[in-house]
Amino acid sequence: TxxxxxxxxxxxxxxxxxxxxxxxxxxxxxxxxxxxxxxxxxxxxxxxxxxxxxxxxxxxxxxxxxxxxxxxxxxxxxxxxxxxxxxxxxxxxxxxxxxxxxxxxxxxxxxxxxxxxxxxxxxxxxxxxxxxxxxxxxxxxxxxxxxxxxTEIEPDDLEQPPVARVDEPAERAARRLRAEGARWAVVLDTGGDLRGWVGIDELAAGGAVGDLVHRMTAWVPVGAPLKQAFGVMLQHDAGWVAVLDGARFLGVLTPAKLHEALRRSVDADAQGVARGQVSFDSVSDA
Known part of the structure; x- marks a missing residue:
């Protein structure tokens, strides 16, 4: 018309x-x-x-x-x-x-x-x-x-958890996790792409880490809004979500880091600066 x-x-x-x-x-x-x-x-x-x-x-x-x-x-x-x-x-x-x-x-x-x-x-x-x-x-x-x-997820918002490789012997990965005091690890392939996660108890079965890996269901892409990450946490009853760039693993977003990212975003707007330029004391720093 x-x-x-x-x-x-x-x-x-x-x-x-x-x-x-x-x-x-x-x-x-x-x-x-x-x-x-x-x-x-x-x-x-x-x-x-x-x-x-x-x-x-x-x-x-x-x-x-x-x-x-x-x-x-x-x-x-x-x-x-x-x-x-x-x-x-x-x-x-x-x-x-x-x-x-x-x-x-x-x-x-x-x-x-x-x-x-x-x-x-x-x-x-x-x-x-x-x-x-x-x-x-x-x-x-x-x-x-x-x-x-x-408020979008940025790489600076992420924590770096313990990592195991798919072709790594399970016994060696278990020793490293025990030394770090960790109970689980994110599993990556040789190119840094996410393959899932594995618990320290499962590594006792031996073999390669890739044979014991669990599929990762709680993940979001980098640049996604914090609301999406929060929703995925609730949906999967997860204490964190993996953040990916395509398939490449960047880190994990925890509830504490989500709150910190939100606070930085508010302060950055108030000060007219980038989020990375905002600093403050958090409970985890105490």
């Missing part, structure tokens, strides 16, 4: 429509000839985004774009929006009353209240250092938890 209103030829308009349907995750051969009443709510929302992009505008205004769908579809649409934004790189002004949606999707957040812009800043700064009482009440008392969604 939009290209037609702009005078595009029919073939060009249809090609653009098919291109955008694919971009928003709808097969043009399946959905291209359907009418709105033949689509679900989530599919209609996707078509609405495609229509807004049809004429390739430099700026998009999206007013509560995901407000009329259930929470599951809403999260799926947000994922699609982030994927699409990474591909088309548009400036989008997105209006929402959902602070978690704003934090997840926005590069900058403008909090409007009391007839003016109360704060305009990054999601992390809005959550970590609310400029006014209105902003503090708007983002909520649980803003520290919300900040987990916008």
């Amino acid at each position: 939009v290209p037609s209103l702009l005078g595009w030829k029919r073939a060009k308009a249809r090609a653009r429509a098919a291109e955008l349907l694919e971009l928003v995750g709808l097969d043009p051969h399946t959905y291209g000839r359907r009418y709105p009443e033949q689509l679900s709510g989530g599919q209609r929302q996707r078509v609405g985004v495609a229509r807004a992009l049809a004429a390739d505008p430099p700026v998009l205004l999206m007013d509560e774009p995901f407000g009329a769908v259930d929470p599951v579809v809403r999260e799926q649409l947000q994922d699609e929006f982030l994927r699409m934004q990474a591909a088309v790189r548009k400036t989008v002004l997105l209006v929402t009353h959902d602070i978690e949606e704003a934090v997840r999707l926005g590069d900058r957040i403008a909090v409007y209240g009391e007839g003016r812009i109360e704060q305009f800043d990054t999601p992390g700064a809005v959550l970590g250092a609310p400029a006014t009482g209105y902003v503090a009440s708007f983002v909520g008392a649980d803003r520290g938890l919300k900040r987990l969604s916008v």
